[in-house]
Amino acid sequence: MRLLTEGRPIGDTYEVERYLGEGAYSEVYRVRHRFLGRQAIKVFKRVGTLAETRRMLGEAVLLSKLGHRNVVRVFEAGTVETPAGERGFFTMEYVAAGNLDDFRRSHSDGFVPVDDAVEILVQLCAGLAVAHQAAPPIVHRDVTPWNVLVGYDQNRLRVRVGDFGLARRVDAETGLAGSGGTLAFMAPEALRYGQGASAAGDVYAVGTVAYLLLTDLLPYSDVPLTVFGARHRAPPISPHDLNRDVDHELAQVVLRALEPDLQRRPADAAALGRELAAWQASRKHRQHRPGGS
Incomplete structure (x- = not known):
């Protein structure tokens, strides 16, 4: 069972548009931000608390702030309720062409x-x-x-x-x-x-x-x-x-x-x-x- 379903809201800011894929540690979805348009969201399969999520993403956020054109930008970290329980997530820029x-x-x-x-x-x-x-x-x-x-x-x-x-x-x-x-x-x-x-x-x-x-x-x-x-x-x-x-x-x-x-x-x-x-x-x-x- 996937962690998120298409069409579900995440807080007052995001709506899940579609599933993009997954790896060993996370699932990735395309979401629409209420004001900023399309982004990607990565939901951790095992990380469940906001503190753990922020700790894991400390270096990602640091690198994102450097603004290098060859480093993906990270926007926000949080947690979301899923069928597997509370899971950490972060949002990043969406690249339409894929990986x-x-x-x-x-x-x-x-x-x-x-x-x-x-x-x-x-x-x-x-x-x-x-x-x-x-x-x-x-x-x-x-x-x-x-x-x-x-x-x-x-x-x-x-x-x-x-x-x-x-x-x-x-x-x-x-x-x-x-x-x-x-x-x-x-x-x-x-x-x-x-x-x-x-x-x-x-x-x-x-x-x-x-x-x-x-x-x-x-x-x-x-x-x-x-x-x-x-x-x-x-x-x-x-x-x-x-x-x-x-x-x-x-x-x-x-x-x-x-x-x-x-x-x-x-x-x-x-x-x-x-x-x-x-x-x-x-x-x-x-x-x-x-x-x-």
Whole structure:
């Protein structure tokens, strides 16, 4: 049974329009604000009190106030009665085009074009970099295609990092926070240790997203079975071998993001974003050369 039903009011401010989807931790609906129009509402499946909701959303609200174009805006937090009891919710900007998984699946006749995929990844890194550059850094801990919103501004792709509900500040001395997230996108060190989340762990998640965008496959499908041996796994098949539109240089950028040893991985989203932007610049240069491709 879903937590909300279409047409029900939430307080005097919102009316539920339709169900959009769900993840492991929450359900998402489109709602209409009485004065401000359409927004999205995320209702937690387990979080039940306003204090818990506000505690979970502390970092999301902080990041939202920074006003970065690649970070989703959070508007309000509260609680609502559901068939499962009182549940926490927050509202955020609604992006009509949907999430990155919707975008990927819309290319059912082939792979996402490489230039579009890299532009999405560059913007994703720009949004995460805002969090990673905080003092101490804030780590997202759940970068997945379902938590990345993709829309358009004047026919140009615009990406927003969403769902900072699991975000945490790292320890100022160790640079680590408690592990959490979606197994297939978690870095090996986060899978092995309870305190293994880091900015470099978010980079690994972006690498997994990149691999999925470029190949329609996850780099590893056996994560739950190889938690303790994760560091010793062979590297995944090069994206170039699965999609010939991915050149060797881009494939190496993705594989560096998936490096099992976090010391050899780009340290944070800004570092990975620079590598991707450099590839973009090189690609444009090659395309504008006589005979370039």
